[in-house]
Amino acid sequence: MNKWLNPDWEPGIGVQSIPHQILIKKGIKALFLDVDGTLIQGRRVIIHQSVIDWVTEAKKYQFIHLVSNNPSKKRIESIANRLGITYTNSAAKPSSKAIKNKLKDLNLKPSQIAIIGDRIFTDVLVGNRLGFYTILVKPLDLNGQPVNNLLQQLEKCLAKIIGGSVK
């Protein structure tokens, strides 16, 4: 129905609770990760240890790249450095340009790539456009805990209303 706005998986948990085995079994070789909300609350500078641990483990199995719409190179770079991974800031999701640029280095099929984010109209939409496995997680609060977020709920309502017309 609304194929562009439906995540392939909405586990109802924060990113750090996604079992690595599920991604491995699906044959996922690269992960694009949203930053604000997904890995860290938007105003925070310190990443919760559970998120650092999750990324550290994921790095054993997948190439990981941060893809953020945040214009602050300084913020996204410091988070990427803390996690030891590459990044793109000002990515302008749902535009696929920034991610396509990175794909040139990867030599992977879309089915081997997942995107994890907390927003339907940016993260899920761009991932679906590119044929990735799209995962909608709960955003994290100031303490790194997953929360029900009004904006995400609003997006879900809008996605239902809009249906499949967004391309």
Ligand SMILES: [Mg+2]
């Ligand atoms: Mg986000």
